[in-house]
Amino acid sequence: xxxxxxxxxxxxxxxxxxxxxxxxxxxxxxxxxxxxxxxxxxxxxxxxxxxxxxxxxxxxxxxxxxxxxxxxxxxxxxxxxxxxxxxxxxxxxxxxxxxxxxxxxxxxxxxxxxxxxxxxxxxxxxxxxxxxxxxxxxxxxxxxxxxxxxxxxxxxxxxxxxxxxxxxxxxxxxxxxxxxxxxxxxxxxxxxxxxxxxxxxxxxxxxxxxxxxxxxxxxxxxxxxxxxxxxxxxxxxx
Numbered sequence: 001x002x003x004x005x006x007x008x009x010x011x012x013x014x015x016x017x018x019x020x021x022x023x024x025x026x027x028x029x030x031x032x033x034x035x036x037x038x039x040x041x042x043x044x045x046x047x048x049x050x051x052x053x054x055x056x057x058x059x060x061x062x063x064x065x066x067x068x069x070x071x072x073x074x075x076x077x078x079x080x081x082x083x084x085x086x087x088x089x090x091x092x093x094x095x096x097x098x099x100x101x102x103x104x105x106x107x108x109x110x111x112x113x114x115x116x117x118x119x120x121x122x123x124x125x126x127x128x129x130x131x132x133x134x135x136x137x138x139x140x141x142x143x144x145x146x147x148x149x150x151x152x153x154x155x156x157x158x159x160x161x162x163x164x165x166x167x168x169x170x171x172x173x174x175x176x177x178x179x180x181x182x183x184x185x186x187x188x189x190x191x192x193x194x195x196x197x198x199x200x201x202x203x204x205x206x207x208x209x210x211x212x213x214x215x216x217x218x219x220x221x222x223x224x225x226x227x228x229x230x231x232x233x234x235x236x237x238x
Contacts, residue, residue, distance in 0.1 A: 003133040004059025004066040006032060011138025013039050018070040021046040025055055025064035036065065061134060072128035072140065074147040077154055080117030081161060083144060087235040089163050089183040090228070093119040095151055095199055096190035097220060100126045104135025105221035106188075107143050111136075113228040117144035121151045124190075151187075155202045158185050165203045167195045168227055170216070172206030180231040188220055188227075 003012060012019060013036070022040055024033060026049040040047045055062045080091060092110055097103050103126040110118055125147075126132065133140050148154045155165055163183040168175075187203055189195035200206060209218065209226050218226070 001069055001071050001130055001133075002058050002066055003069060003130050004055070004062035005134050005137075006063045006065060007137040008133045008140075009065050009067045009138070010036060010039070011141045012067055012069055012133075013043060013045060015141035019045050020068040020070070021048060022065065022067045023048050023050045023055060023058070025052050025062075026050060027052065028064045033064075059130065059134075072145070074128075075117065075144040077119065077146045077148060077157060080119065080144050080146055081158075083116040084183070085114060085116060088181065089161075089185065090115045090231060090235075091117055091119065091158065091163065091185035092224065092228070093151065093155065093158075093165075093185055093187040094121075094125065095187055095195050096121065096124045096193070097188070098124065098126050099191055100129060100131040101135050102126075102191060102219070102221050104132040104140070106224045107132065107136040107145070108139040109221060109225045109228060111139035111143045113225075113232060115143070115228065117146060119146050119148060119151070119154050119185075122147050122149055152199055152202055155185075155187065155199065159202075159204070164205070167200045167203040167206045168208070168223060169195050169200060169206050170208055170211075172208040175207045175209055175227060175230055178205070178207050180234045184231065186224075186227055186231075188224055191220055 059066045092115055158165055163185050165185045167187045187195055
């Protein structure tokens with residue numbers, strides 16, 4: 001897989017992901033390029049200087065650098081369960097997010113919010129590709145993503161581990177009146193259909209963000225940001 005862009009490549013190099021080689025635009029000799037070369041040398045990663053036209057054929061938004069990496073290696077659900085943070089589990093479950101730009105944005109938010117991991121389905125879900133890498137600004141390399149056969153079974157497993165599972169959907173309890181401390185997971189639904197009915201029934205509760213304007217929904221990545229940072233506010237006692 002080819003990933004392009006400064007942040008994506010740097011995070012991939014620093015994370016220890018398997019990188020076949022890094023390709024740098026031959027005309028670049030700035031501080032960023034020097035720093036990237038030093039990172040590659042320190043990790044014994046091959047780097048080549050190539051013509052800009054070559055990079056243009058590999059990535060539309062390369063910013064002068066691309067990396068050839070192995071395909072993303074997904075984690076198991078147990079890997080996420082074994083990564084409990086100091087304030088308790090904080091997990092995001094995505095129920096049918098198919099847009100790679102939304103997926104990448106969600107991954108970036110989750111990394112910044114310090115989640116234990118993200119759970120996605122093997123069916124009807126965006127996969128980790130070069131667009132997701134780019135949109136996440138390299139956060140893909142820093143977040144555990146588990147790809148499961150059945151989202152509902154994964155939710156049952158979370159509940160068996162005493163993790164309280166909330167669906168984020170219209171018509172639920174006001175998020176600002178809900179206790180979001182302790183071991184919790186948030187389920188966010190697809191861009192067009194929201195959380196599936198059966199999945200919602202499996203959850204311990206449904207919570208909603210107040211919508212005070214004329215539109216009746218938020219972009220899913222924006223909603224993810226809002227719910228995670230409200231959880232952080234409560235968990236940090238602020």
